[in-house]
Amino acid sequence: MADSVLSPDAPFHIVSNAGSGSKDAHEARQQIEAVFAAARREHEFILIENPEQLQAVAKKAVEAATASGGAVVVAGGDGTINAVVQAVLPTRRPFGIIPQGTFNYSSRAHGIPLDTTAAATSLLTAWLKPVQVGLVNDRAFLVNASLGLYPELLQDREAYKRQYGRHRSVALWSGLMTLLRDHRQWVVEVQHDQGVERVQTPSIFVGNNALQLEQVGLDEAEDVRHRRRLAAVIVKPVTTAQLLWLAMRGMLGQLEEEERVRDFSFERMTVRVLSSVGRRGIKVAVDGEIFWCRPPLTFQVAPQPLMLLAPAVER
Structure with missing residues (x-):
C-alpha cells in the first residue's frame, strides 16, 4: 500500500474475544463501539466464540477487509494479535x-495507548x-520466539492464571515457581551470521x-529497531x-553484563537439535502461545513488513 495513511472511510473489521462472555470483554466491545459510532466510522465485530x-476468525476478518478495502483490528493480547x-x-x-x-509488548513498543477508548480513538x-x-x-512473531525454558514458563503461567486470574503478579509468581524446577539441557548446533557452534543450553530466546x-538490558535492541535483525539470547548451563x-x-535491566548469557543479533539463524526429540517435534513459544515445530528451527526476518496502524503522535 503506497499511501501512508488509511482512507478516512475505510471500514474496521475487528477481531474480538468479546464472544467469551466475560464482563471485561463485553465492556471493551461497548467502548470500541461507542468510539466508532460517534465518529460514524463503518465497522464490524468478528467474535471469537472459541479459542480453537x-x-x-482471523481468515474471515482478512477476507472481509480485502473485499472492503478496510483494515483488520485486533482487540486482544499479544497471543491473539499473533494469530x-x-x-x-x-x-x-x-x-x-x-x-x-x-504485557501488551506489541502495543507499547509502538506508542499505542493501553486504554481501550484511547486506542480505538487513535x-x-x-x-x-x-x-x-x-x-x-x-x-510469524512480533515479540519473541523461544524453545526450552520459556515454553515451560508460559504453560505454567496459563495454568496459574486459570486458577488465580490474569494479573501481572500471578504471572511473576508462576514464573518463579517454574524457575525452581529442574530443567532439560538441550544440545544444539546453532548456525548464524558468525558461524556454527555447538552449545548446551536450557533455553534459546529470540527477540523481535x-x-x-x-527492559532486560540487551544492546541488541538497537539492531532490532533499526537494522532489520533479530536478537538471540542463549543461556549457558546453570544451576537453579x-x-x-x-x-x-533481567528484571533489573542488567542482562547484558551477565557472562552466563550469550547474546548477539543476526539476520538468519538455524537451530539443529542434537539431543532426542519426540514425535511431535519441539515445543516452541511464539508471542505467548505454544506450538509444536519440526526441527531444524530457522529464525529470520520476514521479507515483508506488517502495515501497522500507529498513532499519529508517533509519526
Whole structure:
C-alpha cells in the first residue's frame, strides 16, 4: 500500500474475544463501539466464540477487509494479535491493535495507548507504519520466539492464571515457581551470521521487540529497531540458583553484563537439535502461545513488513 495513511472511510473489521462472555470483554466491545459510532466510522465485530476458532476468525476478518478495502483490528493480547498477524501479513492489509492483554509488548513498543477508548480513538487518525516481523520456520512473531525454558514458563503461567486470574503478579509468581524446577539441557548446533557452534543450553530466546530487549538490558535492541535483525539470547548451563539470579538481573535491566548469557543479533539463524526429540517435534513459544515445530528451527526476518496502524503522535 503506497499511501501512508488509511482512507478516512475505510471500514474496521475487528477481531474480538468479546464472544467469551466475560464482563471485561463485553465492556471493551461497548467502548470500541461507542468510539466508532460517534465518529460514524463503518465497522464490524468478528467474535471469537472459541479459542480453537481463532485462525478461522482471523481468515474471515482478512477476507472481509480485502473485499472492503478496510483494515483488520485486533482487540486482544499479544497471543491473539499473533494469530491474526499470520493471516494479515501476506496480504499487506492495514492492521490495528486495541490492547487487552497482560504485557501488551506489541502495543507499547509502538506508542499505542493501553486504554481501550484511547486506542480505538487513535485508529481514526492512525498512519501506516511498516513494522518488522520475525519468522520461526513459517510462523510469524512480533515479540519473541523461544524453545526450552520459556515454553515451560508460559504453560505454567496459563495454568496459574486459570486458577488465580490474569494479573501481572500471578504471572511473576508462576514464573518463579517454574524457575525452581529442574530443567532439560538441550544440545544444539546453532548456525548464524558468525558461524556454527555447538552449545548446551536450557533455553534459546529470540527477540523481535526492542522495548522488551531494552527492559532486560540487551544492546541488541538497537539492531532490532533499526537494522532489520533479530536478537538471540542463549543461556549457558546453570544451576537453579544461577537461573534465579539471571531472572533477577533481567528484571533489573542488567542482562547484558551477565557472562552466563550469550547474546548477539543476526539476520538468519538455524537451530539443529542434537539431543532426542519426540514425535511431535519441539515445543516452541511464539508471542505467548505454544506450538509444536519440526526441527531444524530457522529464525529470520520476514521479507515483508506488517502495515501497522500507529498513532499519529508517533509519526
